Amino acid sequence: xxxxxxxxxxxxxxxxxxxxxxxxxxxxxxxxxxxxxxxxxxxxxxxxxxxxxxxxxxxxxxxxxxxxxxxxxxxxxxxxxxxxxxxxxxxxxxxxxxxxxxxxxxxxxxxxxxxxxxxxxxxxxxxxxxxxxxxxxxxxxxxxxxxxxxxxxxxxxxxxxxxxxxxxxxxxxxxxxxxxxxxxxxxxxxxxxxxxxxxxxxxxxxxxxxxxxxxxxxxxxxxxxxxxxxxxxxxxxxxxxxxxxxxxxxxxxxxxxxxxxxx
Amino acid sequence: xxxxxxxxxxxxxxxxxxxxxxxxxxxxxxxxxxxxxxxxxxxxxxxxxxxxxxxxxxxxxxxxxxxxxxxxxxxxxxxxxxxxxxxxxxxxxxxxxxxxxxxxxxxxxxxxxxxxxxxxxxxxxxxxxxxxxxxxxxxxxxxxxxxxxxxxxxxxxxxxxxxxxxxxxxxxxxxxxxxxxxxxxxxxxxxxxxxxxxxxxxxxxxxxxxxxxxxxxxxxxxxxxxxxxxxxxxxxxxxxxxxxxxxxxxxxxxxxxxxxxxxxxxxxxxxxxxxxxxxxxxxxxxxxxxxxxxxxxxxxxxxxxxxxxxxxxxxxxxxxxxxxxxxxxxxxxxxxxxxxxxxxxxxxxxxxxxxxxxxxxxxxxxxxxxxxxxxxxxxxxxxxxxxxxxxxxxxxxxxxxxxxxxxxxxxxxxxxx
Numbered sequence: 001x002x003x004x005x006x007x008x009x010x011x012x013x014x015x016x017x018x019x020x021x022x023x024x025x026x027x028x029x030x031x032x033x034x035x036x037x038x039x040x041x042x043x044x045x046x047x048x049x050x051x052x053x054x055x056x057x058x059x060x061x062x063x064x065x066x067x068x069x070x071x072x073x074x075x076x077x078x079x080x081x082x083x084x085x086x087x088x089x090x091x092x093x094x095x096x097x098x099x100x101x102x103x104x105x106x107x108x109x110x111x112x113x114x115x116x117x118x119x120x121x122x123x124x125x126x127x128x129x130x131x132x133x134x135x136x137x138x139x140x141x142x143x144x145x146x147x148x149x150x151x152x153x154x155x156x157x158x159x160x161x162x163x164x165x166x167x168x169x170x171x172x173x174x175x176x177x178x179x180x181x182x183x184x185x186x187x188x189x190x191x192x193x194x195x196x197x198x199x200x201x202x203x204x205x206x207x208x209x210x211x212x213x214x215x216x217x218x219x220x221x222x223x224x225x226x227x228x229x230x231x232x233x234x235x236x237x238x239x240x241x242x243x244x245x246x247x248x249x250x251x252x253x254x255x256x257x258x259x260x261x262x263x
Numbered sequence: 264x265x266x267x268x269x270x271x272x273x274x275x276x277x278x279x280x281x282x283x284x285x286x287x288x289x290x291x292x293x294x295x296x297x298x299x300x301x302x303x304x305x306x307x308x309x310x311x312x313x314x315x316x317x318x319x320x321x322x323x324x325x326x327x328x329x330x331x332x333x334x335x336x337x338x339x340x341x342x343x344x345x346x347x348x349x350x351x352x353x354x355x356x357x358x359x360x361x362x363x364x365x366x367x368x369x370x371x372x373x374x375x376x377x378x379x380x381x382x383x384x385x386x387x388x389x390x391x392x393x394x395x396x397x398x399x400x401x402x403x404x405x406x407x408x409x410x411x412x413x414x415x416x417x418x419x420x421x422x423x424x425x426x427x428x429x430x431x432x433x434x435x436x437x438x439x440x441x442x443x444x445x446x447x448x449x450x451x452x453x454x455x456x457x458x459x460x461x462x463x464x465x466x467x468x469x470x471x472x473x474x475x476x477x478x479x480x481x482x483x484x485x486x487x488x489x490x491x492x493x494x495x496x497x498x499x500x501x502x503x504x505x506x507x508x509x510x511x512x513x514x515x516x517x518x519x520x521x522x523x524x525x526x527x528x529x530x531x532x533x534x535x536x537x538x539x540x541x542x543x544x545x546x547x548x549x550x551x552x553x554x555x556x557x558x559x560x561x562x563x564x565x566x567x568x569x570x571x572x573x574x575x576x577x578x579x580x581x582x583x584x585x586x587x588x589x590x591x592x593x594x595x596x597x598x599x600x601x602x603x604x605x606x607x608x609x610x611x612x613x614x615x616x617x618x619x620x621x622x623x624x625x626x627x628x629x630x631x632x633x634x635x636x637x638x639x640x641x642x643x644x645x646x647x648x649x650x651x652x653x654x655x656x657x658x659x660x661x662x663x664x665x666x667x668x669x670x671x672x673x674x675x676x677x678x679x680x
Contacts, residue, residue, distance in 0.1 A: 016433060031380065085305060114457055120387035121379040140375050141298075141368020143308035144386045150458025152608050156308060156368065159299035181297045182368025251457050 053129050054227035056189060056204070058215065059238045060104055061260040065222040067092065067102030070171065071214035075106075077172030078190065078213040080165055085155040087187040088214055097262050104223065106214065107132065107153045107187035108247065108255030115145035115154065124184075130256070131189050139183040146184060150248050151255075154186045172213055189225075189256075205234045275644065279637040286634020289627040290365065298368060300627045306620030307604035311628045312366040315635060317449060317596040319358040320393070321471070322589055324479025326352025326400065327435075327442035329507070334435035343499045344507060346407065346652050347490075348483040353400040354639045354646075356393060361635045385452040392445030399438045402427055407652040446472040453599060461540035462603050466525040473518040478592035480511035481569070481585035488582045490647045496655035505573045508581045512569025515588060519562050536606045543605065549598055557598065561591015 067090055075081065075088040091103040109132045115124050116132060123139035126132060146154045160181040168174055176192055179185045190212035197203070197210030204210040205226030215223040226233025235258075244258040267274065292300045303310050325348035332338045333345040364370045376390035408414075409424030450471025453462040484504055491498055530541055544553050568584030571577075604620055624632075647653050 013433070016430075117383050118386060118455065119381055120384040120390055121375040122381045123375075123379075138372075138375060138379055139369065140372045142363075142366070142386060143368070144384070144452070146305065146308040147603070148456050148458060150608060152306070155305045156298070158303075159297040184368075248458070253457075 054204075055229045055256075056109070056129060056131060056194070057226065057228045057235050057256045057258060058106065058189070058212070059224045059226075059235045059244070059258045059260060061220075061222045061224075061238065061242075062097075062101045062103060063222075063260060063262045064220045065090075065102045065104060066220055068219065070217045070219060071104055071223060073167045073171035074213040074217035075187070077165060077167035077170075078175050079188070080168075080174040080176060080178050081155070081185070082157070082161040083163065083166060085157075087153070087155065087185070099262065101262055103259065104214070105151065105153065105247075106212075106257060107189070108151055108253065108257045109189060110256070111254035112252060114148040114150060114251075114253065118144045118148040120144065127191070129194070131191055131194075132186075133188060133191060134183075134185055136179050136183050136185070141182040141184065143184060149186075150251055150253060154184050156184050157181045171217065272644070272648065276641060279641045279644075282637040283634045283641070286631045286637070289630035289634070292627060293365060293631070294370075300625065302622060302625040302628065304620050304622070307601075307622040309366075309600055309604070310622055311624040311632055312362045314593070314597050314600050315632050316359045316362040316366070317600070318593045319355045319362065319639075320446065320449060321475040321478055321592050321596065322482040323352040323355030323359075324442065324446055324472075324475035325481075325483035326355075326403075326479070327396075327438045327446075328476045328480055329483065330403070330431075330435040331439045334432040335439065340500075340503055341507065344483060344487065344503060347487050347498065348479070349400060349403045350407065350646055350650075350653075351483055351486060351643070353397070353404045354642050356397045356400060357642075358635050358639045359393065360397065361638070362632075365631055365635075385448045385455055388448045389445050389452060392441045392448070396438060396441040396445065399434055399441065403431070403434050403438070407650050410651040411649065412651070443472065446475045453603065456603075458608060459603050459606065460534045460537035461606055462599070463537075464525065464529060466521065466529065470518065470521060470525065473514060473521060474592055474595060477511050477515040477518055478588050480507055480514070481565075481588035484508050484511070485582060485585035485589060486643070488578060488585075490653070494647065498653055498655060501576070501578060504578065505576060505581060508569045508585065509573035511588065512566045512573075512584065515562065515566040515569065519558075519566065522562075536608070540602050540606050543602060544598060549602065552594055553598060556594035557591050560587045561594060565591060 069090050072086055072088050072090060076083070076086055079087055081087050088104060088106045091105055092100060093103055094100045109130070111130065113124075113126070113132050116126060119125075120142060121138055121140055123135045124132060124145055125135065141156070143156055146152075146156060157179055158181075161178055165174060175190075176188075193210050193212065194204050197207065200209075202210035205215075205224070208216045211225050212223075215225040224234040224238040226235035228236055228239075230236060239258060239260065243261045245261060246255040246258055289300075301310070326345075329341055329345040329348040333341045364373060367373065376387055377394070381387050406424040406428040409420050414420055447468035450467035450469070454464055454467030456462045484507060487499055487504065526541070530538065543549055565584045565587035568580050568587065572581035572584060601622065604622060
């Protein structure tokens with residue numbers, strides 16, 4: 001058997017190393033020239049907090065939220081999500097405070113998002129403005145992001161959603177296309193509205209057409225949206241002078257959803 | 264009765280075929296209707312298939328560890344066992360790839376991992392390593408397949424196989440590197456999940472690879488003994504089986520030692536989600552299988568038997584010990600995966616999350632899992648029956664030019680396997 005261990009001489013070994021090196025270099029060349037350019041996560045991944053631009057945030061007042069669930073209906077109508085797999089759900093907590101509070105839970109759009117770190121194919125990534133977005137054409141449906149999300153905000157398309165949307169037209173109209181079967185999806189902060197706002201010169205937070213549907217529909221103005229770097233945005237004004245928390249702050253994810261404690 | 268005895272092998276093949284057909288029907292349902300036909304939910308997105316994947320890869324670890332011992336440390340007497348381990352390895356990795364293909368929602372995009380890189384993702388690392396290591400295993404198994412008698416007329420194939428085999432040490436190095444990466448990063452896949460305190464442990468990669476080495480070697484010995492007994496032939500000398508079994512036993516004890524400190528020192532204080540998980544494991548719904556399978560039988564008793572078998576020169580004891588180790592590994596992967604999703608995602612304020620989920624696999628998941636296992640068993644049975652490499656020990660290993668063997672000789676020695 002020693003023939004197997006001895007016959008590889010130095011020349012062959014060097015040739016092999018050279019071959020491996022050339023293969024690696026070639027692979028990297030292909031990646032740089034053909035893959036990296038259309039990589040939405042590439043450059044944007046390094047600007048989680050969008051240093052120059054707006055700091056989009058949602059501020060949810062636990063004092064005024066009455067748990068009417070209209071935000072959930074509006075979200076389902078606008079984003080055309082499947083029943084039972086909502087992007088925006090309302091939790092009820094009876095233990096923490098003196099009175100029961102309702103806690104609406106959208107995607108936190110974390111600065112250090114565990115889902116972005118673990119996605120094997122960069123299908124979920126930070127946009128240039130720092131929001132966590134999904135590339136549905138790239139997602140392979142491995143659901144590692146669902147395992148990783150500390151807030152359980154992600155839902156999977158277990159089947160093709162062919163049901164009529166129960167919230168349309170009562171609570172809104174559909175603004176985005178349905179996702180295909182087999183990919184993960186989650187709340188986008190109605191990024192399509194933010195993007196349209198930029199083109200039309202609207203201000204997210206003020207103009208309903210440029211503000212997430214859940215914030216627009218809220219009858220008690222418990223949900224406010226805006227740029228925290230703008231002191232006059234609805235979000236900044238709502239949070240001023242109040243005690244605000246983020247969920248699971250011990251994880252260091254830096255969510256963009258702030259909860260105002262009940263007074 | 265005589266008919267049954269003579270055709271035991273084909274009855275076995277027929278049985279496996281039925282299981283595979285049922286699994287194919289379930290696969291058809293999954294591909295046409297989506298993963299809705301499983302019991303996986305948004306709350307527990309990973310289940311039985313991930314356990315199958317982790318177990319297949321863990322039990323295939325014998326391939327890299329025995330190859331490394333044979334070709335790198337120079338224990339050439341292990342070569343017959345290493346060949347079996349490599350053959351088990353390629354089957355195990357095929358099984359893992361099948362499990363993953365079933366599990367991902369878009370199997371048509373399986374290639375995305377190679378094109379769209381996220382180098383921070385443990386799962387990306389696993390994808391790359393598994394596919395690269397699978398190619399290494401293909402190269403390692405290729406010479407064994409090229410020995411098949413009916414391929415003997417293709418001289419070029421023979422020459423190619425001989426050339427490839429000369430690179431065995433190089434393949435062993437590459438295999439060792441890739442395996443050290445992905446066997447650990449499979450544990451890392453769980454270990455980096457910061458949101459689930461039970462999983463978020465830096466020890467996960469170490470625990471995964473050490474347990475995989477012990478279980479991989481044990482599994483190889485286990486299957487070798489089954490083939491030897493059913494086929495009434497000797498594939499690997501008894502002394503080597505016992506020696507490798509002892510090494511596996513020692514590795515298992517190292518694992519138990521690490522596990523002990525991971526559990527004791529790692530559980531101080533109250534950590535929401537983690538403390539509850541360990542309570543579930545040691546006293547709750549998982550307690551019986553945890554203590555019986557994972558710790559007592561699959562750990563302490565198995566380690567004792569493996570080491571004891573060496574001193575007693577007892578193959579039965581070795582066989583039982585090896586079986587317990589691999590049962591222990593499967594139990595460990597099962598507990599780790601299932602526990603992860605039955606714990607509430609602790610939130611601050613501590614709300615009762617609706618995402619705590621119960622999970623029992625659906626029939627589709629069981630059917631496909633057994634189908635994958637049957638495909639692997641079928642391939643293993645056929646390989647053991649027909650591949651010249653597993654014909655049995657000759658006084659001296661035959662040089663390749665003596666081949667081919669007459670086909671009739673290959674079929675004769677066994678009634679099964």
